[in-house]
Structures are given as C-alpha cells and as structure tokens.
Amino acid sequence: MKEFDGKVALVTGGGSGIGRATALAFAREGAQVVIGNRNVQRGEETVSMIRDAGGTASFQRTDVLNAAEIEALVNHAIAEYGRLDVAFNNAGTEGDTKPTLVDQTEANFDAVMGINVKGVWLSMKYEIPRMLEQGGGAIVNCASVAGIIGFPGIGIYVASKHAVIGLTKTAALEYSAQGIRINAVNPAVIDTEMVDRLTDGMNMKKDDLTAFHPIGRIGRVEEVAEAVLWLCSDKSSFVTGHSLLVDGGFTAR
Numbered sequence: 001m002k003e004f005d006g007k008v009a010l011v012t013g014g015g016s017g018i019g020r021a022t023a024l025a026f027a028r029e030g031a032q033v034v035i036g037n038r039n040v041q042r043g044e045e046t047v048s049m050i051r052d053a054g055g056t057a058s059f060q061r062t063d064v065l066n067a068a069e070i071e072a073l074v075n076h077a078i079a080e081y082g083r084l085d086v087a088f089n090n091a092g093t094e095g096d097t098k099p100t101l102v103d104q105t106e107a108n109f110d111a112v113m114g115i116n117v118k119g120v121w122l123s124m125k126y127e128i129p130r131m132l133e134q135g136g137g138a139i140v141n142c143a144s145v146a147g148i149i150g151f152p153g154i155g156i157y158v159a160s161k162h163a164v165i166g167l168t169k170t171a172a173l174e175y176s177a178q179g180i181r182i183n184a185v186n187p188a189v190i191d192t193e194m195v196d197r198l199t200d201g202m203n204m205k206k207d208d209l210t211a212f213h214p215i216g217r218i219g220r221v222e223e224v225a226e227a228v229l230w231l232c233s234d235k236s237s238f239v240t241g242h243s244l245l246v247d248g249g250f251t252a253r
C-alpha cells in the first residue's frame, strides 16, 4: 500500500522544477495527479513522465492569475478522478531583479504579487470548498526563505512570499477544524530554472550561492518534493498553519 493510493493530488506550476518533481513524487506514491501549468508543452511533458513511470496524471492549461481557469482546474480533477484530496499551490515567479526596491516597477509588482499571492489565494478559494464536500484534505502553499527574511534586489518577491505565509496561517485557522490542514514549504536555493534566471539577472554563478547554505550545497527539487509529500500525508496529521524550512540551514544563522 502506497502513501497516496486512492488519493487525487493537484499541483500548480507542475511543468518544471519543484512542481514537476512533486507531481512525479505524488504519482510514485500512488496518487492520481492533476497538473495545472501556464506552459502547455511543459505541463504535458510532466504528464508523459508520470505515465511512462506507470503512474496516472492529467493536464489542464491553467494561468493562476485567472480565477475561471483555476476553478476549471479543480473541476477537471473532480471530473477526471472524482475527488480532490491534496493540493500543492506551487506556481510562482521571481519577477525582475533590480538594485533596490526604488528601481522596481509597478508592472513587476503587479505580475509578482498576482502570480505568487493572488494565485495562491485563488487556488485555495476553489480547492477548499471541494475538500470540505468530502470531509477534509491537505494543502501546501509554496513560500520560500524569502517569506521570512529579506533579500536585496527582489523585494517584491520577498513581499509576495511573506504574504503566502500569511494566507497559509489564516487559512489554517479558518479550516483546520473542518479537516483541512494547510501548511507552507519554505525552500532556500533549489537547483531550478528559476535560480538559473535569478543568477543570470544578478551576474552570479549558481556556485556563488552554496556559501549561504551551512549544509554545503544548494538544494535539489526532490528534497522539496519529499517535504511537501510529508505535509500532505497523514504522517503530519497534527501539523497545520506551519511553514516548513527546506533550506540546508540557510536561515539558522
């Protein structure tokens, strides 16, 4: 018996990086996986990877900025597999890197806050009622170490991830008594395309980021996926409103 046998898992931003790794891990552990992603080709690639490994998955194009598309994604999960047990609200963007927040633009503010904050709120808005109908569920929102400390150059991203933690705590207070546990995961630097873009934008090499992590390296997507699966599993049955650091000691200083 696998941990997520008979369960349906939804992953936003499942077309690459942490979202893809988590979708693959859910499927490996028996879940039927629904992937929402803005980029169709990448989302469908993840579905193929899951099916090639013997798992079950389905894709629905979803821009998390669009309420109707998120509602349709949740409805797609119900239509395909009959229920929704767990959700990883992972879609996110780093936005523009600028020397300081004085240099940031309104357009970047709206884009980053829209995808990272409104996207997480809308995802929960449509996931929670479905979970309530079936008596419970578990949600993990993707925050970041940038949700608890500041980072020069990406102030809007930092604000957005602080907001994700605020939404997570509030949702946990509102719905834990009704059987839905809601937590966040806070990765430090994880080897993904997002970090490639960030380091390019800052004229840095990925290796320059190793020193921030007392563990001596940056993280792997699978290491975040395992934390998300634990938070979504019955093994974390008394954990809610929590933000779990997956940061190699980054914030322990």
Ligand SMILES: NC(=O)c1ccc[n+]([C@@H]2O[C@H](COP(=O)([O-])OP(=O)(O)OC[C@H]3O[C@@H](n4cnc5c(N)ncnc54)[C@H](O)[C@@H]3O)[C@@H](O)[C@H]2O)c1
Pocket: 012, 013, 014, 015, 016, 017, 018, 019, 036, 037, 038, 039, 042, 062, 063, 064, 065, 090, 091, 092, 093, 094, 115, 142, 143, 144, 145, 186, 187, 188, 189, 190, 191, 192, 193, 194, 195
């Ligand atoms: N990589 C890191 O170091 C790191 C650290 C902390 C937190 N995070 C967070 O992890 C999450 C995943 O990032 P990643 O590192 O895997 O990067 P990534 O760029 O590989 O993945 C982001 C995914 O989100 C999707 N996406 C972006 N905007 C979208 C939208 N409007 N609607 C639907 N999908 C959209 C992209 O298509 C992509 O598949 C993000 O929320 C990010 O902020 C990443």
